[in-house]
Amino acid sequence: MIWHNVLANGVQWTGDEENDMGAPQRPTIKTVAARAGVGRTTVSRVVNGSDLVSDAAKAAVLAAIAELNYVPNSVARGLVTRRTNSIALVIPESESRLGAEPYFSAVIRGVSAALRDTRTQLQLVLVRDREERDQLTAHVAERRVDGVLLVSVHQHDPLPDILENLGLPTVLAGRRSAEESLSHACSDNLGGAKSAGRHLVDSGRTAIATITGPLDMDVSRSRLQGWKDAMDEAGMPPENCPVATSDFTEEGGMAAMRSLLARSPKLDAVFAASDVMAAGAMLELRRQGRRIPEDVAVVGFDDSYIARYAHPSLTSVRQPVEEIGSTITRVLLEEIADPGSQRQKLVLPTELIVRDSSSPCGS
Amino acid sequence: MIWHNVLANGVQWTGDEENDMGAPQRPTIKTVAARAGVGRTTVSRVVNGSDLVSDAAKAAVLAAIAELNYVPNSVARGLVTRRTNSIALVIPESESRLGAEPYFSAVIRGVSAALRDTRTQLQLVLVRDREERDQLTAHVAERRVDGVLLVSVHQHDPLPDILENLGLPTVLAGRRSAEESLSHACSDNLGGAKSAGRHLVDSGRTAIATITGPLDMDVSRSRLQGWKDAMDEAGMPPENCPVATSDFTEEGGMAAMRSLLARSPKLDAVFAASDVMAAGAMLELRRQGRRIPEDVAVVGFDDSYIARYAHPSLTSVRQPVEEIGSTITRVLLEEIADPGSQRQKLVLPTELIVRDSSSPCGS
DNA sequence: GACAAGTTTGGGAACGTGCCCAAAGAAGAG
DNA sequence: CTCTTCTTTGGGCACGTTCCCAAACTTGTC
Numbered sequence: 001m002i003w004h005n006v007l008a009n010g011v012q013w014t015g016d017e018e019n020d021m022g023a024p025q026r027p028t029i030k031t032v033a034a035r036a037g038v039g040r041t042t043v044s045r046v047v048n049g050s051d052l053v054s055d056a057a058k059a060a061v062l063a064a065i066a067e068l069n070y071v072p073n074s075v076a077r078g079l080v081t082r083r084t085n086s087i088a089l090v091i092p093e094s095e096s097r098l099g100a101e102p103y104f105s106a107v108i109r110g111v112s113a114a115l116r117d118t119r120t121q122l123q124l125v126l127v128r129d130r131e132e133r134d135q136l137t138a139h140v141a142e143r144r145v146d147g148v149l150l151v152s153v154h155q156h157d158p159l160p161d162i163l164e165n166l167g168l169p170t171v172l173a174g175r176r177s178a179e180e181s182l183s184h185a186c187s188d189n190l191g192g193a194k195s196a197g198r199h200l201v202d203s204g205r206t207a208i209a210t211i212t213g214p215l216d217m218d219v220s221r222s223r224l225q226g227w228k229d230a231m232d233e234a235g236m237p238p239e240n241c242p243v244a245t246s247d248f249t250e251e252g253g254m255a256a257m258r259s260l261l262a263r264s265p266k267l268d269a270v271f272a273a274s275d276v277m278a279a280g281a282m283l284e285l286r287r288q289g290r291r292i293p294e295d296v297a298v299v300g301f302d303d304s305y306i307a308r309y310a311h312p313s314l315t316s317v318r319q320p321v322e323e324i325g326s327t328i329t330r331v332l333l334e335e336i337a338d339p340g341s342q343r344q345k346l347v348l349p350t351e352l353i354v355r356d357s358s359s360p361c362g363s
Numbered sequence: 364m365i366w367h368n369v370l371a372n373g374v375q376w377t378g379d380e381e382n383d384m385g386a387p388q389r390p391t392i393k394t395v396a397a398r399a400g401v402g403r404t405t406v407s408r409v410v411n412g413s414d415l416v417s418d419a420a421k422a423a424v425l426a427a428i429a430e431l432n433y434v435p436n437s438v439a440r441g442l443v444t445r446r447t448n449s450i451a452l453v454i455p456e457s458e459s460r461l462g463a464e465p466y467f468s469a470v471i472r473g474v475s476a477a478l479r480d481t482r483t484q485l486q487l488v489l490v491r492d493r494e495e496r497d498q499l500t501a502h503v504a505e506r507r508v509d510g511v512l513l514v515s516v517h518q519h520d521p522l523p524d525i526l527e528n529l530g531l532p533t534v535l536a537g538r539r540s541a542e543e544s545l546s547h548a549c550s551d552n553l554g555g556a557k558s559a560g561r562h563l564v565d566s567g568r569t570a571i572a573t574i575t576g577p578l579d580m581d582v583s584r585s586r587l588q589g590w591k592d593a594m595d596e597a598g599m600p601p602e603n604c605p606v607a608t609s610d611f612t613e614e615g616g617m618a619a620m621r622s623l624l625a626r627s628p629k630l631d632a633v634f635a636a637s638d639v640m641a642a643g644a645m646l647e648l649r650r651q652g653r654r655i656p657e658d659v660a661v662v663g664f665d666d667s668y669i670a671r672y673a674h675p676s677l678t679s680v681r682q683p684v685e686e687i688g689s690t691i692t693r694v695l696l697e698e699i700a701d702p703g704s705q706r707q708k709l710v711l712p713t714e715l716i717v718r719d720s721s722s723p724c725g726s
Numbered sequence: 727g728a729c730a731a732g733t734t735t736g737g738g739a740a741c742g743t744g745c746c747c748a749a750a751g752a753a754g755a756g
Numbered sequence: 757c758t759c760t761t762c763t764t765t766g767g768g769c770a771c772g773t774t775c776c777c778a779a780a781c782t783t784g785t786c
Contacts, residue, residue, distance in 0.1 A: 311674030
């Protein structure tokens with residue numbers, strides 16, 4: 001409905017532009033050719049850097065281009081090359097709003113950086129719900145983009161498969177499961193969580209809980225597993241290591257912390273699978289009169305601004321989010337350039353950043 | 364250079380697609396016309412919602428579209444309609460990185476929300492430096508977008524004028540000066556800063572400093588002026604109200620605070636023109652042994668996450684950033700639809716959110 | 727000095743769509 | 757039954773580019 005109106009108006013507008021005003025029409029390749037005294041093809045070759053052009057012709061064309069201020073029309077070009085020179089970055093807004101937000105900003109920066117020396121443009125698609133997901137596939141089917149970047153995928157997300165069936169290059173930040181078939185890059189969630197668990201053990205904590213994200217996401221499962229591995233290696237008895245499943249939100253973190261304290265009043269450390277949940281957990285701990293880190297140590301994941309601004313400052317697992325963004329972009333560009341290429345599965349290293357919230361027991 | 368490679372590869376790729384595989388060519392309007400037993404134009408009319416089509420023909424076309432899974436090619440359409448149905452959102456990355464970041468996230472959400480029921484796509488352009496600014500104008504001149512949204516403009520920024528001369532609809536978040544000629548929406552910086560100053564006066568503070576942003580930005584000047592107005596109205600002697608100019612960064616906030624304390628050791632309140640600078644100021648205050656809010660009250664601007672997570676929580680002026688995003692988008696869409704329309708200059712209300720960092724003197 | 731081999735050139739066709747306009751068909755009036 | 761008017765239809769053209777391919781021009785060789 002709206003669409004039709006917009007189109008109708010657009011047409012009217014071009015009409016105005018051409019008739020009313022002095023019509024400062026944009027120069028086309030034809031104009032340039034005439035000005036330079038050569039054929040269209042020669043201009044095209046110069047513009048596209050072909051070396052099948054004599055120096056004289058090249059010079060003439062370049063002069064004409066400069067004089068006329070010619071810029072190639074990318075839409076027309078896209079029509080024949082069947083390339084739009086743009087990719088889509090799809091971000092589920094429901095989750096970005098919930099606090100992992102700096103994560104998405106960092107991904108965007110990484111993507112943008114990787115696109116920098118390319119002629120490729122970035123289309124940002126914020127998806128709110130299922131309905132918009134469907135619109136998205138329609139949009140993608142219009143071939144308005146050459147490839148798609150998907151962030152924060154859930155286990156049974158159908159979108160990656162749909163895109164694959166459309167034959168559209170697709171790369172994920174994160175993965176649906178450890179058996180992910182599409183190209184993707186994710187951080188070493190297992191190793192990161194393990195180092196967090198180990199750190200808590202090493203600082204003398206003996207009853208270490210964890211708060212996980214939704215278990216239909218690989219990040220959540222991997223971080224849970226890493227924590228478990230650390231507990232096992234340290235020989236921690238499972239009854240000292242309670243698990244609460246949450247949803248990556250601050251409120252969820254609070255609720256999970258409440259449940260953990262109810263079940264295991266003696267716990268002296270908690271590893272939250274995200275800084276946002278860690279912030280929620282800290283709120284709840286303080287509300288129940290526990291001191292951080294004296295009574296309970298807290299470790300988060302992401303090393304976002306929250307960790308820096310929290311009080312006490314929050315120990316957290318740093319993941320190279322910006323690098324993930326630039327990596328998946330590079331992989332996508334390769335896949336667009338060579339659709340037959342091997343799928344790439346990359347795991348990027350994490351690093352534990354120790355701050356005040358996990359100072360050793362005794363101190 | 365890279366560009367050429369990409370193009371060459373792209374061509375090769377389409378070749379592969381057509382020859383090697385069974386060529387599952389996308390249906391075109393022609394295919395649909397043949398399938399439905401009508402002419403191309405009739406299909407076009409149905410697709411674009413014209414009512415000059417008989418019911419019978421319409422039904423046949425719709426059936427054919429459904430069978431063939433036809434989706435119009437937006438690139439081809441764009442070539443003739445001279446519309447791309449996409450707009451660009453230009454964000455200076457240098458500044459986004461410096462901490463006002465949640466501001467940009469919120470703007471993006473607002474823009475995306477306003478685009479929701481439109482067929483318009485969002486192109487995100489992160490600009491790092493002057494060189495990229497130039498690339499940008501080239502890109503824009505390619506007519507890959509129908510309009511441009513500009514965020515965080517400085518006083519003598521040439522880009523808005525360039526865009527205007529190109530005849531490309533442009534709307535700003537913020538403005539270059541109070542005399543801004545282009546359409547724009549900004550928050551009531553003057554009023555917001557004034558309410559912050561008044562709040563400090565009302566809580567019994569008597570030596571109230573301010574830390575401003577770069578004075579080549581209207582936001583900075585307006586917030587400074589609002590604070591000055593509040594001081595004047597309260598009859599504060601100017602020597603009790605020192606001003607330090609900074610740059611919207613945390614480090615800048617620290618340095619400014621240091622300078623203020625050196626000049627006016629007795630100050631008991633400071634209004635920072637952004638939360639990030641307020642955070643820096645708080646760090647410096649604490650380092651010098653001043654208690655917040657007992658010794659010095661602090662008020663920020665933005666009401667970002669920093670204000671919520673700071674310790675003590677930070678009183679701050681909330682501005683409707685997401686609303687600014689959706690507003691400028693709506694204005695831009697109107698201007699694209701009707702280029703002759705009146706320029707719109709909108710000021711959105713702010714609200715003071717009182718938290719712990721500015722509790723009254725006595726308490 | 728002609729012929730082969732290489733280099734450079736430009737016109738034609740195509741990409742998939744929307745719009746103009748003339749033509750075909752339907753309906754109504756006399 | 758014919759003429760007018762209104763509705764519906766579809767072919768041709770244009771949008772600005774790239775690619776194919778044949779033609780024109782160079783250069784080198786015997």
